Amino acid sequence: MNTLLFGSGGREHAFSLSFANSRSIDQLYVTPGNAGTSTLATNVNLSPTDYDAVKKFIISREIHLVVIGPEAPLVNGLADQISEDSELSHVIVLGPGAAGAKLEGSKAFAKEFMARHNIPNAAYLEVTADKLEKGLDYIKNTRGPYVLKADGLAAGKGVLIVDDAESAGRELKNMLGGKFGRASEKVVIEEFLEGVEFSVFILTDGSDYVILPEAKDYKRIGEGDTGLNTGGMGAVSPVPFFRDSFRKKVIDTVIEPTVKGLKKDGIDYCGFVFFGLIKVGDDPFVIEYNCRMGDPETQVVFPRIQSDLGELIVRAAKRQLGGMDISISNLVAAAVIAASEGYPEKYEKGKAIAGLDTVKNATVFHAGTKSVGDEILTNGGRVLAITGMGTGLQEALKKSYDGMRSICFEGITYRRDIGKDLL
Ligand code: AMP
Numbered sequence: 001m002n003t004l005l006f007g008s009g010g011r012e013h014a015f016s017l018s019f020a021n022s023r024s025i026d027q028l029y030v031t032p033g034n035a036g037t038s039t040l041a042t043n044v045n046l047s048p049t050d051y052d053a054v055k056k057f058i059i060s061r062e063i064h065l066v067v068i069g070p071e072a073p074l075v076n077g078l079a080d081q082i083s084e085d086s087e088l089s090h091v092i093v094l095g096p097g098a099a100g101a102k103l104e105g106s107k108a109f110a111k112e113f114m115a116r117h118n119i120p121n122a123a124y125l126e127v128t129a130d131k132l133e134k135g136l137d138y139i140k141n142t143r144g145p146y147v148l149k150a151d152g153l154a155a156g157k158g159v160l161i162v163d164d165a166e167s168a169g170r171e172l173k174n175m176l177g178g179k180f181g182r183a184s185e186k187v188v189i190e191e192f193l194e195g196v197e198f199s200v201f202i203l204t205d206g207s208d209y210v211i212l213p214e215a216k217d218y219k220r221i222g223e224g225d226t227g228l229n230t231g232g233m234g235a236v237s238p239v240p241f242f243r244d245s246f247r248k249k250v251i252d253t254v255i256e257p258t259v260k261g262l263k264k265d266g267i268d269y270c271g272f273v274f275f276g277l278i279k280v281g282d283d284p285f286v287i288e289y290n291c292r293m294g295d296p297e298t299q300v301v302f303p304r305i306q307s308d309l310g311e312l313i314v315r316a317a318k319r320q321l322g323g324m325d326i327s328i329s330n331l332v333a334a335a336v337i338a339a340s341e342g343y344p345e346k347y348e349k350g351k352a353i354a355g356l357d358t359v360k361n362a363t364v365f366h367a368g369t370k371s372v373g374d375e376i377l378t379n380g381g382r383v384l385a386i387t388g389m390g391t392g393l394q395e396a397l398k399k400s401y402d403g404m405r406s407i408c409f410e411g412i413t414y415r416r417d418i419g420k421d422l423l
């Protein structure tokens, strides 16, 4: 099946690698892709907001499957546009429509969804500028730390955690006043949950689902989980405590009610659900939903999937996931991100990357890279993810860090403590 994949990150390189090994996928096009995807697929330049160009491309290249990697085009309804187009009735799409993507696109919508379907989450209050006083009262009458979340998409930056009530009140005013633009016109104030964070992923066709390997992400730029939040500086899979009775608890209290809740609400959800969870004591709570796979989580999740992922995706997009099993490797995977100096703030692009061919026992997934002539240059904040696999975490990390040491570009920055907390 000829396939068009949207996205340009390490996640999309990981999709491309799984698709290259799939019996179900023929020609693969990635838009815009990166230097890594260009070795496995044909990169093309289509804007997801230029629907006419997307449609023309789908027709001219006889695309039958469209897979949408990032959240923005999902939240903006690209999947609906394609599915509702009578001239593209032969095309199947993986990725929810705007109604389902709202689980990620609106924190307030996600909170209401969880309340409606009894899914465990932090206590909260939704605040808009006209209800500022109510928000300030809520802060005054609860104990810190305070979690303030911009309702809309804010490129992973829209959550503030503030210790004292006075600063929380000030930040609430700032947010409602446009700190994150329109994304923070509405703010969710949430109870602070203390525990260990981890992520669970499913692939669903709206009725049936398969559970993918779980992962733990390292979000802060600095070692010891310090400094600014990033898109993720590393990830490991599996997560040691996600087993047996706790795993069952996540399935019973989070996954099942989510899939059934979407159906009950009349939302036809076909795609990945990424559950951002926190283990408080021995109970899981949902911190956030994402309507897509994670990055860099995908770079540890997909390498552990032994089943044909392309086939699973085609089945899901055809609403035929029922009866499908997923086979998962017992190996441990660890990914470490090589970032540009300065990320997640200002950084430079265009630095030549050396040593890519010398990495022996790890997989190098490209994120912000581009080919220019014979060279591969940095082209983003997160540049590469290096995934090592082993029978234990230690071995996986060693392979990943050995790979990292054979690569160099000016300003290369990475955390040396990925996975250490789990050893
Ligand atoms: P989110 O974008 O919702 O995943 O939030 C970003 C980060 O803020 C999460 O990864 C957590 O570390 C933290 N966070 C969000 N909500 C809470 C909460 N209710 N309690 C504690 N930490 C939270």
Ligand code: GLY
Pocket: 217, 231, 232, 290, 293, 294, 295, 296, 297
């Ligand atoms: N690594 C977190 C995310 O993809 O949202």
